Each structure stands twice: as structure tokens, then as C-alpha cells.
Amino acid sequence: MRVLVVEDEEVFRRLLERHLTRRGAVVVTVGTMRRARERLAEDEDFDAVLTDLNLPDGKGVDVLQPFAADRRRPALIVMTGADRVAHPEGATFETLLKPFTMVALDEALARVTRHANSAA
Numbered sequence: 001m002r003v004l005v006v007e008d009e010e011v012f013r014r015l016l017e018r019h020l021t022r023r024g025a026v027v028v029t030v031g032t033m034r035r036a037r038e039r040l041a042e043d044e045d046f047d048a049v050l051t052d053l054n055l056p057d058g059k060g061v062d063v064l065q066p067f068a069a070d071r072r073r074p075a076l077i078v079m080t081g082a083d084r085v086a087h088p089e090g091a092t093f094e095t096l097l098k099p100f101t102m103v104a105l106d107e108a109l110a111r112v113t114r115h116a117n118s119a120a
Contacts, residue, residue, distance in 0.1 A: 001113060004074065005029045006036040006051035006060060016050065019102050033058040037066060046074040047113055050105075053080035061085065061093065075112035077105075 003020055007013040008031045020027045028046075030036050033055045040046065040063075051060035060078050067073055076093035078085060085095055094108045 001047045001109070002026045002028070002045050003109070004036060004039055004046045004049045006031070006033065006049060006055065006063060007079070008032065008052060008056050016105075019105070020050075023106065032056055033060070033063050036063050040064070040067060040074075044070075044072060048075045048077060048109055050077045050079065050109075053078050053082065053085060077108050077112060 001024070003025045005013055005016050005020070005027060007016060007029070010031070013029050013031065017027045017029050028039055028043075030039060033051075034057055036049065036051065040049070049063060051063050053060045060080075061076075064073055064076055077096055078093050079096045079098055079100070081098040083097065094112050096104060096108055
């Protein structure tokens with residue numbers, strides 16, 4: 001599994017990277033929505049994007065918006081401390097409420113990738 005982690009807090013970003021790598025994922029990390037979109041434009045092989053909701057340059061729920069017409073979009077998991085997240089029109093994503101356990105992260109990734117594989 002290939003995962004793009006979009007998190008502006010460096011310590012948390014490294015923690016997520018370490019955990020996912022230990023679980024066998026290939027992980028790419030960035031700290032802004034702009035860099036996430038650049039990486040997504042360069043590389044179509046991500047299975048999932050794990051993003052913070054509030055990024056320095058935008059909302060994590062919007063990270064895939066430029067790729068809405070793409071046939072193979074990665075699954076989106078949004079991490080947030082907010083108890084409610086507005087869903088932009090047409091956006092589908094899993095929400096992880098902070099603080100969360102690594103078990104909850106693993107379960108969310110399993111759900112979104114299982115759903116993506118069944119839809120393919």
C-alpha cells in the first residue's frame with residue numbers, strides 16, 4: 001500500500017510515517033496542501049491520502065479536488081479534532097477524530113482500501 005501523509009506538525013507526521021512503514025506501507029510525507037497536490041500530480045499510484053483537516057494553506061478535505069475527474073483517485077482519510085467536518089459536494093472520505101489510536105488508523109485504512117478495491 002502507498003500512502004501520502006499530509007500533516008503540518010512535523011513530530012506527528014514522523015510518528016504516522018514510522019507507524020505506517022512498520023505496517024508495510026510505502027509512505028510519502030508532506031506538510032502542505034500545495035505539496036500534496038504536486039505529489040499527487042507526479043505520482044498516480046497512491047492508495048490512500050491521510051491528511052490533517054487544517055493545513056497552513058487550505059483544508060485537507062479539498063486536497064483531491066483538482067483530481068475529481070480522475071478514474072483512479074486515492075482514498076481519503078481526514079484527521080481532525082473537530083467533531084463535525086463539512087463534506088464538500090461530491091467528497092467522500094473517512095474521518096479520524098483526534099486523538100486517535102494507531103489501531104483506529106489501521107482500521108480506517110483497511111476500510112477505505114477495501115471499499116476502493118471493491119469499487120474497482
